[in-house]
Amino acid sequence: MSERFFPDSMPPPLADTTTLPWWQAAAEHRLVVQRCTSCEHTRLPPAPVCPECRSADSDWKEVSGRGEVYTYTIVHRPIAAGQELPYVIAVIALEGAGGVRIISNLVDVNPDEIEIGSPVELVWEDMSADLAIPRFRPMGR
Amino acid sequence: MSRPRAHIVGVGESRYTRWGKIGDVTEHALACQAIQRAVADAGLSMDDVDGLASFAEDRNEAVFLAAELGLPALRFGNMVWMPGGGGGCAAISNAAMAVETGQAAVVVVYRSLCQGQFFRFGTGGMNAAAPADPEPPKLQQAKSLMLASIGFSMPYGLLMAAAAYALPTRRHMHLYGTTSEQLGMLAVTFREHASRNPRAVMGGRPMTLEDHQASPMIADPHRLFDCCLESDGACAVVVTTEERARDLAKRPVEILASEQGAPKGYAFGPFSNANIADELYATGGCEEMAGRLWSKAGLGPSDVDVAQLYEHFTGCVLMQLEDYGFCKRGEGGPFIESGALAWKGGSLPTNTHGGSLSEAYIHGLNHVVEGVRSLRGESTSPVDNAEVCLVTSAACVPSSAILLGRR
Numbered sequence A: 001m002s003e004r005f006f007p008d009s010m011p012p013p014l015a016d017t018t019t020l021p022w023w024q025a026a027a028e029h030r031l032v033v034q035r036c037t038s039c040e041h042t043r044l045p046p047a048p049v050c051p052e053c054r055s056a057d058s059d060w061k062e063v064s065g066r067g068e069v070y071t072y073t074i075v076h077r078p079i080a081a082g083q084e085l086p087y088v089i090a091v092i093a094l095e096g097a098g099g100v101r102i103i104s105n106l107v108d109v110n111p112d113e114i115e116i117g118s119p120v121e122l123v124w125e126d127m128s129a130d131l132a133i134p135r136f137r138p139m140g141r
Numbered sequence B: 001m002s003r004p005r006a007h008i009v010g011v012g013e014s015r016y017t018r019w020g021k022i023g024d025v026t027e028h029a030l031a032c033q034a035i036q037r038a039v040a041d042a043g044l045s046m047d048d049v050d051g052l053a054s055f056a057e058d059r060n061e062a063v064f065l066a067a068e069l070g071l072p073a074l075r076f077g078n079m080v081w082m083p084g085g086g087g088g089c090a091a092i093s094n095a096a097m098a099v100e101t102g103q104a105a106v107v108v109v110y111r112s113l114c115q116g117q118f119f120r121f122g123t124g125g126m127n128a129a130a131p132a133d134p135e136p137p138k139l140q141q142a143k144s145l146m147l148a149s150i151g152f153s154m155p156y157g158l159l160m161a162a163a164a165y166a167l168p169t170r171r172h173m174h175l176y177g178t179t180s181e182q183l184g185m186l187a188v189t190f191r192e193h194a195s196r197n198p199r200a201v202m203g204g205r206p207m208t209l210e211d212h213q214a215s216p217m218i219a220d221p222h223r224l225f226d227c228c229l230e231s232d233g234a235c236a237v238v239v240t241t242e243e244r245a246r247d248l249a250k251r252p253v254e255i256l257a258s259e260q261g262a263p264k265g266y267a268f269g270p271f272s273n274a275n276i277a278d279e280l281y282a283t284g285g286c287e288e289m290a291g292r293l294w295s296k297a298g299l300g301p302s303d304v305d306v307a308q309l310y311e312h313f314t315g316c317v318l319m320q321l322e323d324y325g326f327c328k329r330g331e332g333g334p335f336i337e338s339g340a341l342a343w344k345g346g347s348l349p350t351n352t353h354g355g356s357l358s359e360a361y362i363h364g365l366n367h368v369v370e371g372v373r374s375l376r377g378e379s380t381s382p383v384d385n386a387e388v389c390l391v392t393s394a395a396c397v398p399s400s401a402i403l404l405g406r407r
Ligand SMILES: [Zn+2]
Pocket: A036, A037, A038, A039, A040, A041, A050, A051, A052, A053, A054, A055
């Protein structure tokens, strides 16, 4: 059995040249959001143009990895063979990210205790030397 | 000078079954059957048809269907870019634009689904057994914008529609106190409507609120009976000009207004729009489009006699009721609880065919078919003297809607 959050039969994530720097930062355990260098608007997923000022110039801002649950769902059906159920998908509002939210999972959590607004913190799952996935757990676990 | 008005003059469908039950005919053969029935319903011949329109990455390309059906000439072949079920009404809208501008005279909008012959949507790695000695997962190159976008949902298991649409619905519950029972009442109401509809896949299967509450949890708060069916079947809708519509077989239905689109940042809906504006998140995303629809038609929610609202999931109907102004934001739950959507005694009889929850899941084009029937007096749950019908496509994704009027 896999020690990973999802079984090995899950397809690997995909990146293009726009999103690759985000994945490279993740592999170094840095959670970043893309920041427009013209108007400071932050965005995720990465995109070639700022949707606010339409500038193509951007850099990467590292965030703390703390945040709060914005919404969630507890999934009771497997999407990969041999998967542990249920699992929790959540949208996390990231602290210090200019309002950016990220889709992720809640781990180490009792599904009955999840509440919108509750604080969470980042935990990395290393998939291989070049790939890490950010997931979140209740703060202080 | 008033603009020419497009009308719907024919509707038709194949048999509807549960998922995977139609294996003896191909999906495109079923599309041909539905198109032929809709054209016959209009009192037209295939020789009159010069346009075909569809949506949601239709596998049944218009160019092939035009050849198979012997169209004398294909003057308009059109595909909508709104994802999945969001584009059904937009396909009607595009057909209307084609006939109103003279690009074509008779356009048939069609949808055929035999998903059992293909793959199951949202299953991810489900069908792949894990290899005995797997390679460590590595980042792969995304060869399309869609695949790069999926890189921000798939690693978290967000592949299944029931999970994606649960996200805005759960937040709606948090903000407004919406309950699972209120969602359940909506499903029970549509099942009751299906009980009179011989086409309905679930017509012979009554459902109570207790049945809904006892149905297994799929992706909280979605229980099994909050989710649309998965069906095999096809349906089609014939659109032509007012002039042409006058002397055909059935009472024509006027397309009073049509709109399509998405709010800022909406992308592919809850699979990819975690960063839309906070005030948009727990909505169906249709409020601005609904405003355009009402003003184009010179009508408002109180003018609607009957509604056919796309339901991939119960919560997405609830949020549409608010988006289209049938009740205030946050009051969709109590509105459903009041019995407003019921055929008998409801102020807004909705999904009189049973909808995708109980008739069949044909990506909501069957809602357009029912909208036409409800204004012709042909519905199996008829609404007396109905003059205006709202038909919508999938909410919580880029969407579309049409207002139909009885002539
Ligand atoms: Zn900017």
